[in-house]
Amino acid sequence: MTPQKTTTSQRRGRPGYDREALLEVCVAEFIKHGYHATSIGILAEALGVSKSAIYHHVDSKEQLLEMAVERALGALEGTITEAEAQAGTSLDRVEWLLEHSVHLLVTERPYVTLLLRLRGNTEVELAAMARRRAATKRIEALVRTAQQDGLxxxxxxxxxxxxxxxxxxxxxxxxxxxxxxxxxDELVHNVRTIAMDGFRARP
Amino acid sequence: MTPQKTTTSQRRGRPGYDREALLEVCVAEFIKHGYHATSIGILAEALGVSKSAIYHHVDSKEQLLEMAVERALGALEGTITEAEAQAGTSLDRVEWLLEHSVHLLVTERPYVTLLLRLRGNTEVELAAMARRRAATKRIEALVRTAQQDGLxxxxxxxxxxxxxxxxxxxxxxxxxxxxxxxxxDELVHNVRTIAMDGFRARP
Structure with missing residues (x-):
């Protein structure tokens, strides 16, 4: 499927969605109602298209969830891989990851929000939660190394x-x-300062 | 209604619930399925009682939510009031609140979990979220004072x-x-240390 350019006016009510624009609207609905409570009917209404128009793009609601969590987890895993490859000390790598996590979260916010709220028992949800746990373990390994290095x-x-x-x-x-x-940048500064050095003023 | 003592065996399947024990089981179900997806039928099944037995204790599912968030918010507001009354510096009050928040969260965990996951639009949910925001504002005032004091x-x-x-x-x-x-205590130590002084080792 070739992605098409869509304008804001096309996104509102007109069936001119590419897959990414479609996903964006659907993820907003998932966050609003909860994934399980969001029917294809709700999605069709939010998109201003028929249900069958949605199935032109995706096979199921679950595929939309899969695409959304892939986007969040793919970005997170990529950021961790980059962090692991950074030069400097092991603490520099933790700091790099911390800063870039904030950026990732701001940039990919709806997808990360959806990922963080998953608690369900479907295969897609369980797979996403397992992948998230694996990512956390990699971050923990970076922290552990920095601690072993005395930093x-x-x-x-x-x-x-x-x-x-x-x-x-x-x-x-x-x-x-x-x-x-x-x-x-101010947000990153707040997070980095508190995590690394705490909020207590130093004389 | 006089609270009755219940034993664990009474809680499993037997209709010997006092209100608090009933609430505990219901909150666990709300967390498991999400509040909106949890029917009175699901609650009755988890309790091992009939639906009408639930209505002997409460008027509605919403009343259960009200009781649960009252428990979390009442505890939180009480802790903030105590923090505001602590002697010492303004930073001591923030530190006191931080430590006691961790204890509160561990003690009242299911009720706090439910509170933190509320996103709905019912009156009870909106009221709880407004009350939570008001509590956050009081905590922010403590932080602001400590910052004005240069701490x-x-x-x-x-x-x-x-x-x-x-x-x-x-x-x-x-x-x-x-x-x-x-x-x-170890958890409190971790939270207090990172928040106040950060995780970076000092020479």
Whole structure:
């Protein structure tokens, strides 16, 4: 399928979707209603097309979910691979990953939001959650190495540090846009400073 | 209604629930299926009682949600009020709140989990989300005061700092039990250290 350019006016109500534009609208509906509560009928209404027009692009609702989580997980895995390949110290690699995770989250926000909210028992959901856990393990390995190198406090648990760091980053999907913080670099600065050095002022 | 003592065997399948035990089982089902997807039929099956037995205790599914979020929000608001009344510096109050938030989350975990996952549009959900936002604002005021007192880094946003700190704490509902971290004091230590001083080792 050749991607077609769509304009905003085409996206609203006109059957001129390429696959990516279609996915964007569907993911917004999944987030709004929850994946399981979102019927093909709801998607068709949001898209302003018939149900059969959706099946022209995808085989099932589940395929849309698969495409959405592939986008989030593909980006995350790519970022981890890049982080692992960075020069500098092992802590530099953790810091690089932290900064780029914030960027990834802001750029791919709806797809990451959907991924973070998956709790279901379908094959696609279970596969996505397993892949997410594997990504977390790779991040934990970076943290553990930095700790072994003496660059992360020895009294912290590597597992807990990884989960808390990611918890801080992932929370951004819940509050970032709402508060209208415009500057992503400022957001990155806040996350990096708190994670690396804490919020306590130093004399 | 006088609360009755129930034993574990009574909780499994026998209609000997007091209101609190009933709520506990229902909240677990809400978390498992999502609140909206959980019917009174599902609740009756999990409780091992008839639907009418549930209506002996509560008027509606929504009342169960109300009781659950009251428990989480009541505990949170109480903790904030205690934090505001603590002696010491304004940063001590933030630190006190941080530590006690972790304890609250571990103790009231199912109720907090349910609260954090609410996204709906019913009156009860909207009221709970508004109350949660008000609590966040009170925490932000504590952070802002500590920053004005020169005890929190001046280059951080008070809003972002508050949200990131809470994001770190709230993430615990998603990973704590799964990893089987047994020691809550250790968890508190990890959270407090990272939030206040960061994970970077100091020479």
């Amino acid at each position: 992360i406090r020895p009294d912290l648990g590597a597992k807990a540090t990884t989960r808390l760091m990611l918890g801080m980053v992932n929370s951004i999907v819940d509050w970032y846009q709402l508060d209208g913080t415009a500057d992503v | 929190i880094r001046p280059d951080l946003g008070a809003k972002a700092t508050t949200r990131l700190m809470l994001g770190m704490v709230n993430s615990i509902v998603d990973w704590y039990q799964l990893d089987g971290t047994a020691d809550v």
